Amino acid sequence: MAKKWFVVLGVIISLMVMVSCAKRAVKEEPVVTGKAGEQAWGKPGEGAERAGVEEKSLQASLERKKYPGIEGEFLESSLLKDIHFGFDRYDLTPKAREILAQNAELLLKNPRAKIQVEGHCDERGTVEYNLALGERRANTTKQYLLSLGVSEDRMTSISYGEEMPLDPKHNEEAWAQNRRAHFIILSR
Amino acid sequence: MCLTCTLIPAEVSRARVYIDIEAPELQPLPIAIAPLRDIGRSRPDLDRKIMDILANDLTISGFFEIIPRNEFPQDPDALADPPNYGSWSTSRAEALVIGGYASKGEQLAIEFRLFDLVEKAFLIGKKYEGSVKSLRNIVHRMSNEITYWITGERGIFDTKIAFVSTMSGNKEIYVVDFDGHDLRQITRNGSINLSPAWSPDGRLIAFTSYIKRNPDLYLFDLTRSVQIQLSTNPGLNAAPAWSPDGSRMALMMRKEGNSEIFIMNRDGTRPKRVTKSWSSEASPTWSPDGRKIAFVSDRAGSPQVYTTDVNGGNVKRLTFFGSYNACPSWSPKGDKIAYCGRMDGRFEIFTVNPDGTDVRRLTESSGNNESPIWSPDGRYIAFSSTGEGPSRIYVMNANGANQRRLTATKGKESSPTWSPRMDR
Numbered sequence: 001m002a003k004k005w006f007v008v009l010g011v012i013i014s015l016m017v018m019v020s021c022a023k024r025a026v027k028e029e030p031v032v033t034g035k036a037g038e039q040a041w042g043k044p045g046e047g048a049e050r051a052g053v054e055e056k057s058l059q060a061s062l063e064r065k066k067y068p069g070i071e072g073e074f075l076e077s078s079l080l081k082d083i084h085f086g087f088d089r090y091d092l093t094p095k096a097r098e099i100l101a102q103n104a105e106l107l108l109k110n111p112r113a114k115i116q117v118e119g120h121c122d123e124r125g126t127v128e129y130n131l132a133l134g135e136r137r138a139n140t141t142k143q144y145l146l147s148l149g150v151s152e153d154r155m156t157s158i159s160y161g162e163e164m165p166l167d168p169k170h171n172e173e174a175w176a177q178n179r180r181a182h183f184i185i186l187s188r
Numbered sequence: 189m190c191l192t193c194t195l196i197p198a199e200v201s202r203a204r205v206y207i208d209i210e211a212p213e214l215q216p217l218p219i220a221i222a223p224l225r226d227i228g229r230s231r232p233d234l235d236r237k238i239m240d241i242l243a244n245d246l247t248i249s250g251f252f253e254i255i256p257r258n259e260f261p262q263d264p265d266a267l268a269d270p271p272n273y274g275s276w277s278t279s280r281a282e283a284l285v286i287g288g289y290a291s292k293g294e295q296l297a298i299e300f301r302l303f304d305l306v307e308k309a310f311l312i313g314k315k316y317e318g319s320v321k322s323l324r325n326i327v328h329r330m331s332n333e334i335t336y337w338i339t340g341e342r343g344i345f346d347t348k349i350a351f352v353s354t355m356s357g358n359k360e361i362y363v364v365d366f367d368g369h370d371l372r373q374i375t376r377n378g379s380i381n382l383s384p385a386w387s388p389d390g391r392l393i394a395f396t397s398y399i400k401r402n403p404d405l406y407l408f409d410l411t412r413s414v415q416i417q418l419s420t421n422p423g424l425n426a427a428p429a430w431s432p433d434g435s436r437m438a439l440m441m442r443k444e445g446n447s448e449i450f451i452m453n454r455d456g457t458r459p460k461r462v463t464k465s466w467s468s469e470a471s472p473t474w475s476p477d478g479r480k481i482a483f484v485s486d487r488a489g490s491p492q493v494y495t496t497d498v499n500g501g502n503v504k505r506l507t508f509f510g511s512y513n514a515c516p517s518w519s520p521k522g523d524k525i526a527y528c529g530r531m532d533g534r535f536e537i538f539t540v541n542p543d544g545t546d547v548r549r550l551t552e553s554s555g556n557n558e559s560p561i562w563s564p565d566g567r568y569i570a571f572s573s574t575g576e577g578p579s580r581i582y583v584m585n586a587n588g589a590n591q592r593r594l595t596a597t598k599g600k601e602s603s604p605t606w607s608p609r610m611d612r
Contacts, residue, residue, distance in 0.1 A: 070399065071400055088486075088490070125514070126471065126515050131424055131440065163398075
């Protein structure tokens with residue numbers, strides 16, 4: 001019984017935190033981690049009771065971020081893993097499908113999270129063709145998540161072409177890292 | 189620009205073409221520029237300035253060789269008006285510019301006369317009036333005029349080139365004069381700014397920016413220095429290309445999960461799909477008659493250049509050699525399409541006729557050469573190159589000769605776009 005009260009208390013605290021967060025008009029904030037117990041992920045009430053290990057761990061993995069020059073903040077989770085592509089390819093490798101299956105599982109357990117799939121390219125090739133290629137990578141990724149049951153209204157996609165390399169070096173290793181689909185959480 | 193110019197009556201009324209700029213081996217015309225007379229004796233410093241700008245313009249054009257002053261004939265009448273032609277007979281010079289200037293406060297008047305030393309004839313004389321601040325512009329117009337009388341077409345010395353530079357840490361758009369002077373920052377939004385495209389009327393630069401977490405299309409109004417949001421469809425609004433009459437814009441937009449070529453009105457309304465494929469389409473460029481578009485597509489498995497009618501019909505593949513051909517740019521005369529193609533792991537600039545014949549390679553360097561764009565007279569191509577290290581903008585003659593670095597900002601430079609002529 002006492003345990004249940006704690007959960008309810010947790011929900012109330014989380015609602016208070018959410019309200020206060022919404023009021024704050026701060027652009028940059030420190031990383032939000034290790035507050036798994038404070039913020040409920042699912043719906044208040046029953047949803048919170050069903051909060052499982054994965055939800056808490058996703059919650060714990062969230063990091064608040066902002067891209068320079070792009071309006072708004074977003075959340076990133078180390079549990080939503082990048083997938084990688086071959087040179088000038090947008091088809092999914094077996095490894096990418098495996099990772100997407102895990103990502104989909106996580107998203108299905110956290111049904112309120114809205115994500116954006118980012119398509120990225122390495123620096124080789126032209127800026128404009130890479131925009132098209134990034135668009136294609138993001139869309140292929142999104143379609144696969146859709147086929148795994150993640151609903152379309154939770155997903156948007158964007159191509160960054162070659163504009164946001166993870167590794168700025170000019171070698172095969174860097175290029176392989178940079179040809180990726182990345183996932184950010186826009187709202188939850 | 190408050191600038192007036194007066195035509196000084198000439199004995200000949202038509203320009204004769206002295207050098208054929210289409211010739212494969214172009215011989216620059218040796219030209220002598222006499223020291224300018226300071227008529228009001230008020231600004232002796234301007235002689236050097238005017239000379240430097242003029243000599244630099246004519247040199248970088250690739251059409252002229254400036255005869256050094258120590259090769260001038262000793263006869264003082266050699267520089268008289270009209271000159272003593274006989275004293276030039278032993279000189280290499282085939283043309284002579286003499287002139288003078290007067291300044292009063294901030295007002296400046298420059299006058300020049302061009303003589304043909306071989307035919308012993310007066311070709312043209314012009315007088316320009318403006319402010320001292322517009323000195324560079326006045327001299328560029330002189331250079332345009334001299335070029336017209338020697339080559340049969342006005343020069344483009346008063347045009348500008350816009351490009352992307354990472355000098356401030358992110359990709360912003362900058363503008364610089366054709367001669368590499370007067371670098372100016374255009375966008376200051378701190379975001380990722382791509383693919384600037386100068387409007388045919390010279391007043392606007394269209395570009396893509398990620399300000400609102402989407403590659404949206406914006407216009408920068410150069411006369412009012414303001415940024416205007418134009419097209420914000422979810423997904424790409426990228427690689428804008430103005431129709432030659434400025435009424436429409438071709439661009440890359442998302443359709444059915446991939447990038448297609450669309451055409452919309454210049455105010456962003458009524459986007460109409462041009463290409464229909466399951467593949468990626470990119471980088472549209474208009475034919476000068478506004479009837480066709482060249483673009484990149486990977487429909488055959490690798491990026492290649494294609495042409496299509498603007499209604500989407502009559503699609504033809506243009507490039508067949510190599511596994512990556514992209515960034516097409518249709519020449520203003522319509523006779524060539526420049527593009528970049530990968531060869532031995534690097535990009536080089538090529539031209540091809542719109543029917544796919546006569547492929548010519550224009551660059552040969554240790555780095556990547558990309559994003560060719562034609563000058564409004566079709567005589568030059570600007571492009572980006574990593575041949576000397578970080579990516580820089582270069583200008584070359586349309587046959588690949590006379591390559592020169594335009595500028596050198598900190599950071600990397602890419603995606604040049606050429607202004608129209610400004611002295612129309």
